[in-house]
Amino acid sequence: MSTKKIIITNALLITILIGGFFFLSKLLGLAGNGFLRFFNLVFVLIGIHQAIKTNIYTNKVTAFTTNLGVGIQTSALxxxxxxxxxxxxxxxxxxDFMQVIQNSFLIAGDLSLPEIVLTLVIEGFASSVIGSFIVMQFYKNHDKEDIS
Structure with missing residues (x-):
């Protein structure tokens, strides 16, 4: 399986999990609860883990930096x-949901849409890098004998 396919597949998985969770929260009337956004990190970690695991066991790639890159690219996408x-x-x-976002404790203030997008980009990139490093701690000691 190509690395690009692994990245795209798992990025879509993360996006679907985050979107599905948001709509479930909205359905239950909890969309305004900012604390639930922390579950997004769990979904990101699941997708990163799956991407790195697939790259190791399917493509037989054991290089730390390569798999770290796969994790970062997956979550960034x-x-x-x-x-x-x-x-x-x-x-x-x-x-109207813009008002809910502006009143959340994570994004406080009267921010415009571009400012909210910039905030989400910074937050997302940080979670991509940190999440990939966290997952790679589990896989850092894999060598070629483990995956043969």
Whole structure:
């Protein structure tokens, strides 16, 4: 399986998990609860783990930096796709939700959509790098004998 396919597949998995969780929260009336956003990190870690695991066991790639890169690229693509989803949701589906975001404890203040997007990009990139390093701690000692 190509590395690009692994990255895209798992980025889509993360995006679907985050989007699905958001809509479930919305359905249950919990979309305004900022604490639930921490579950997004769990979904990112799941996707990173799956991408790195697939790259190790399917492609037989054991290099730390290569697999770290796969994790970062996977989560960065998922963050980009999720941000596009947020923008579409705020601009097309429910513009009133902007007020809920502005009142959340994680993004406080009267921020414009570009400022919110920038905040999400910074937050997402940080979670991509940190999440990839966390997952790689589990896989850092894998060598070629473990995956033969």
């Amino acid at each position: 998922a963050v980009a796709l999720s941000i596009v989803g947020v923008v579409v949701y705020l601009e097309v589906i429910n513009p």
